[in-house]
Amino acid sequence: MKIVDAKVIVCSPDRNFATLKLTTDSGLTGLGDATLNGRELAVVAYLQEHVCPLLIGRDAHRIEDTWQYLYKGAYWRRGPVTMSAIAAVDTALWDIKAKSADMPLYQLLGGRSREGVMVYGHASGNDIPQVSDAVGAYLGEGYLAVRVQCAIPGLGSAYGVGKDAKFYEPAGRGLPLESEWSSERYLRFIPEVLGAVRSKFGFDFHMLHDVHHRLTPIEAAHLAKRLEEVELFWLEDPVVAELQEGFRLVRQHTTTPIATGEVFNSIWDCQQLIQEQLIDFIRASVVHTGGITHLRRIAQLAELYHVRMGCHGATDLSPVCLAAAIHFGISVHNFGIQEYMPHSELTDEVFPHTYRFAGGHLYPGEDPGLGVDLDEDLADRYPYDPAYLPISRKLDGTVHNW
Ligand code: EZ4
Ligand code: CO
Numbered sequence: 001m002k003i004v005d006a007k008v009i010v011c012s013p014d015r016n017f018a019t020l021k022l023t024t025d026s027g028l029t030g031l032g033d034a035t036l037n038g039r040e041l042a043v044v045a046y047l048q049e050h051v052c053p054l055l056i057g058r059d060a061h062r063i064e065d066t067w068q069y070l071y072k073g074a075y076w077r078r079g080p081v082t083m084s085a086i087a088a089v090d091t092a093l094w095d096i097k098a099k100s101a102d103m104p105l106y107q108l109l110g111g112r113s114r115e116g117v118m119v120y121g122h123a124s125g126n127d128i129p130q131v132s133d134a135v136g137a138y139l140g141e142g143y144l145a146v147r148v149q150c151a152i153p154g155l156g157s158a159y160g161v162g163k164d165a166k167f168y169e170p171a172g173r174g175l176p177l178e179s180e181w182s183s184e185r186y187l188r189f190i191p192e193v194l195g196a197v198r199s200k201f202g203f204d205f206h207m208l209h210d211v212h213h214r215l216t217p218i219e220a221a222h223l224a225k226r227l228e229e230v231e232l233f234w235l236e237d238p239v240v241a242e243l244q245e246g247f248r249l250v251r252q253h254t255t256t257p258i259a260t261g262e263v264f265n266s267i268w269d270c271q272q273l274i275q276e277q278l279i280d281f282i283r284a285s286v287v288h289t290g291g292i293t294h295l296r297r298i299a300q301l302a303e304l305y306h307v308r309m310g311c312h313g314a315t316d317l318s319p320v321c322l323a324a325a326i327h328f329g330i331s332v333h334n335f336g337i338q339e340y341m342p343h344s345e346l347t348d349e350v351f352p353h354t355y356r357f358a359g360g361h362l363y364p365g366e367d368p369g370l371g372v373d374l375d376e377d378l379a380d381r382y383p384y385d386p387a388y389l390p391i392s393r394k395l396d397g398t399v400h401n402w
Contacts, residue, residue: 001026001060001100006052008034008044011379014344015171016040016387017318017351019374020047020088022096024060030095031374032088033287033321036080037171038388046085050074055089061100063093067293083265083290090291091324091370099369105324106364109292109331116361117329119313119340120145120208120233122168124161127151128196135197144360145206145233145337150193152185157390159212159402168341169315176388181400183219190223194230206233206337208259213240213401214392217249224254233337234259234281234310240401241269247278257281262312265289267298274305281310281336286324287317299332308336315341319351323370326355326362338362350379 005023010016018034018041034043051070058066070086071077098105106112121143123134131150138146149160149168157179162168194209209232215223220238227235236259239246250258259281264270265288273279284298299309309332311325322340329335340362343351353372354365365371392402 001028001096003055003058003060006047006055008047008052009374009376009379010040010044010384011350011382012385013346013350013379013382015169015315015347016384017347018044018088019318019320020092021374022055022060022089022092024096026100028060028096028099030060030092030099031320031370031372032091032095032291033318033324034084034088035287035316035318035321036084037316038176039081040384042081043084043088046081047088051085051089060093060096063090063097063293066090066093067291071290078266078268080263080265080288083294084288087287087289087291087294090293091286091320094292094324095369102368104364104366104368105327105370106331109296109327112330113333114330114335116358116363117326117335117338118144118360119338119357119362120147120206122147122149122160122162122341124149124168125151126161128193131193132197132200135201139201139205142359143205145208147208147210147339148194148197149210150190152182152189154185155182156180158186159214160210171316171387171389173385173387177390179390179392179402180395181214181392182395183215186214187219187223191226191230194227194232198230203231207231208233208236210236211238213237215239217246221250221253224250224256224258227256228254232256236260236283237262241273244272244278247273248276251278259283259310263288267294267301270298270301274302274307277305277307279307281308283310283312283339285312285317285321286328287321288312292324292328295328296332299334303334308334310336311338313339313341315343315347319343319348319353320370320372320374322362323353323355323364323372326364327370330364346382350375350382
């Protein structure tokens with residue numbers, strides 16, 4: 001079964017997405033997400049200029065060989081652009097293989113390890129009462145896990161707080177917005193928020209929180225220690241991960257479970273954190289970490305060290321990626337939780353899919369392959385519209401981690 005066409009589709013149904021579509025001589029098609037938020041067209045060019053021409057005529061069944069060919073064959077390894085491009089090819093090939101086997105993808109990955117994929121929703125607000133209302137709404141919809149973020153008094157903006165308490169989209173149209181940050185104000189206020197949510201709703205649900213890379217290791221250690229009494233499911237990205245040793249310092253001081261890795265793009269980014277057991281959940285995703293083939297390697301390494309998967313799943317990861325994450329999550333042994341922010345109605349119309357949410361879980365459909373389509377005519381009506389993630393500055397104007 002040979003690949004006869006490789007096409008990149010860029011569209012913006014409420015937000016930008018890049019998707020690779022492969023077609024074989026037997027008429028089967030496969031989709032792969034290639035979206036890299038705020039740097040989309042770099043991956044599009046990488047695919048169109050340097051990868052698509054190499055795919056024509058290749059055997060669509062040779063997934064592992066194609067992965068190695070694109071990774072080792074480029075000479076220049078790793079990096080989010082390269083690994084998102086490889087991920088798109090890999091995901092599309094798994095989609096095709098599963099369609100040709102006439103099975104939903106999770107069957108090829110070993111079948112179900114569980115009935116559904118537990119997800120967490122995103123509650124936020126401008127103050128504690130608003131946040132509480134949002135948490136209550138998620139619990140009312142059957143969610144078993146909720147991420148809690150809140151605006152910080154005295155700061156004009158905060159990570160994770162949307163215009164709508166139940167929908168959070170950080171990328172903004174046009175040039176990047178700037179937001180302000182103070183670790184001191186955040187550290188003073190956030191334990192109160194998480195404590196108030198536990199007082200109101202108790203301990204019978206999983207509560208998560210995302211620091212979004214903003215603290216130094218000692219600040220993060222201090223926070224994680226203080227938060228032990230609210231029993232988080234995880235504290236996410238307490239520090240930036242370029243300095244992996246930074247997590248050792250956090251770990252020495254606290255038993256609060258730690259998650260990181262949404263910006264990672266290869267197993268090499270995860271290796272030290274996993275092998276030294278410095279984290280509890282790894283957030284690598286299908287799209288930014290080389291596809292299903294590479295994510296399975298990460299999961300297998302993690303399993304040896306009791307680290308579970310908690311894949312990134314914000315709205316900038318397309319329905320194609322979310323479907324792949326559900327097939328992966330339902331089959332992999334060391335699954336922990338899946339991030340879930342429902343896409344907009346328009347996005348779902350452009351990407352019709354068979355996965356569904358019920359009772360705090362996502363379930364894959366039973367159609368062969370990923371179970372996601374792309375309505376190209378509709379997609380054409382929503383062309384690319386530049387959008388960027390915000391830039392963060394401290395109160396004195398110094399650029400900080402967003
Ligand atoms: O900032 O997906 O846990 N989720 C997150 C997300 C990321 C965005 C970046 O594109 O941190 O909101
Ligand atoms: Co995050």
